[in-house]
Amino acid sequence: MEKTQKEKNELWEWIKALLIAFAIAAFIRYFLFTPIVVDGDSMMPTLEDGDRMIVNKIGGLDRFDIVVFHAPEEKDYIKRVIGLPGDHVEYKDDQLYINGEPIAEPYLDPYKAQLTEGNLTGDFTLQDIEPKIDVIPEGHVFVMGDNRRFSKDSRHIGIVNQDEIIGRTNIIFWPINEIKIVK
Known part of the structure; x- marks a missing residue:
């Protein structure tokens, strides 16, 4: 017993x-x-289709963070934060301007080096995308994919409510031969 x-x-x-x-x-x-799996080529050459990453759900957002968010199409997107609340975003002659100041995007250099003609990013202003606003409102961000010619991002879906953001990501853990931290 x-x-x-x-x-x-x-x-x-x-x-x-x-x-x-x-x-x-x-x-x-x-x-x-x-964990998340990158689906598509919108973040090439930084991220490739099928990369597996860790999404960090804690902490705030900084410019150029790579984030995962719920898109309007009932799908999660992975993009880079370009504009923060209070920013005026503009692109002219393949140069990013935030509040009228030119901002370097070194993560695009490998992709720009591959171009044989034209610009990677077409010209636009925030008003071209969101005619009723001059600056990104509080609680929202402007996001873009690194593969600017083939990315469905804030230029198409508009600014993103921060409540829709799942988290930041910068660690690729699979495939194993490509484990790295991306910026």
Whole structure:
């Protein structure tokens, strides 16, 4: 009889340990970090189709962070934050201007080097995209893919509400031969 009680206690301890482990894993995935798979070429050459990344759900946003967000098409997009609240965004002659100041985008240099003709990014102003606003409103960001010629981003879907952002990402963990931190 004593052996059976001991076995029941041991089984109960294993069940509790497994339940706690699942609860911790669910908490981490839901509130802190989650994996994603890059789908498409809109972030080339920085990210490639099929790259697997970790999304960090904690912390604020900075210019040029790569973020994952819920897009209007009921799909999650991965893009780069270009404009923050209070910014006026403009592109002219393949140069980004934020509030009238030219801003370097070194992450685009490898892609620009591959161009044989034309500009990577066409000219536009924030008013071309959102005619009723002069600057990005509080709680919103302007995002673009690095593959500017083939990216569906804020130039097409408009500014993104920060409530739709799942998190930031910069760690590729698969394929294993390409593990790296991207900027």
